[in-house]
Amino acid sequence: MRKLTFAMNTSLDGYIAAPGGDLGWSMPSDELFQWWSDRVAATGLALYGRRLWETMSADWPTADRQPGATPAAIEFAGRWRDMPKVVFSSRTIPLDWNARLVTGDAVTEIARLKAQDGGAMDIGGATLAAAAMRAGLIDEYTLVTHPVLVGGGTPFFTALDHWVHLNLVETRTFPDGVVLSRYETIR
Template sequence: MAKLIYGAITSLDGYVADADGSFDWSMPDDEVHAFVNDLERHTGTYLYGRRMYEVMRAWETMYGVPDMPRVARDYANIWHQAHKYVYSTTLAEASTENTRIEPSFDPDAIRELKAGATSTISIGGAQLAGQALAAGLVDEVHLFLSPIIVGGGKRALPDGARLVLELRDEHRFHNGVVHLHYDVKNSP
């Protein structure tokens, strides 16, 4: 059975976007980006909400562009090859390859997907990940804490969720970002 992994780049106070919806402060440098690439290298499927998909689909246009920085070219290749499921009530069709639109998030369908998958499944977008966390579907959480406090916005982790986590690893980067890797143990 494949693992479902939630990863997010957050502010130190736990937001993936500030109150204005901006996340420009979270752009990874080459060192962090290379680390993320290594984490994502075994991802065969991405699960996204519509907004996260709209941000991530830029990687489709970067696929095969030879004059991009190596870390960006590497990630574009990883992203392009993976399957993508987008949960949206407003998108009628996908604008990227290997992408399927689903009208709603179905925990039972994700359990089936995990049972049949042979590679890692990544879930992106705080709202969608919150649903998966609440349903007990997430196996690992990877948080990249950025050295900034934004004071409000879109939370990386959902309110009301209560999960027991076990710290598996941490890593400090030269730019002040700290990566925390947790296994989700259970709901208390």
Template structure:
């Protein structure tokens, strides 16, 4: 069975975007981005909610001129090679290769994909991930904590679910970002 991996860039106070919806403070350094790339290589399918999809579809373009570095170009290749599932009740179509639009995946649908996937699944977007956490489907949590407090916004982890985590790895980067990888402890 594939693992369901949740990864988020977050402020030190636990938000993926600030109260105005901005994540400008979260742009990864080359060092952090290269580290993320290495982590993402095991993902065969990304599962996104609509808002996360709208951010991530930037990588769908074949315009390599928009990559600011070889690290960025590497991520573009990793992302384009994976399948994508976009969960949205408002979108009517998605316009990139290897991308499927579903209007309601639900816990049962996500569990089925996890059970039949030949490679890990990455779930992106804290709102969609919260549903997976509540259903007990997330296996691993990776947080990239930026040294900034934004005071509010969208929380990286669900506020209405208790999730027992066991620290598996940690790393500190030169720019002060801290990577924490946890395994989800199931009762």
């Protein structure tokens, strides 16, 4: 069975995007960017909601060919293109870069993918992750918390009908006061 992790940058007040989808507060240090790049390289399958897919696919497929691309951006772009991806959307959208589309029931498909053999899975996108969270499918929560209060926007956590008990398995501090916290779900 595959492990499913929900990992995102968050503001200190718990948002993955500020109002209007603003992500300007979450610019990573070189060290944090390398951590995210290494995570992409180790991901067996990435699950994306449509909006996160549109954000990522707008930049990363060609980021390594842009003037002034840094070695870190070149490395990340290649890793991102190579990583197998499943994109969940209720409508047909254009895909490329090692991705396939699922338009049916996301929870059923995520449960099916978890039951397979293979590498670890990451899930991204607030709506998709919320559905998996409510269904009890997430095995690990990784919060990369930036020291900023954005006051609203897209929350990392969704409302739940029951408690989810977690066990802290790692903390790490990055430059600029960014703190990584990893929690495993206690089953």
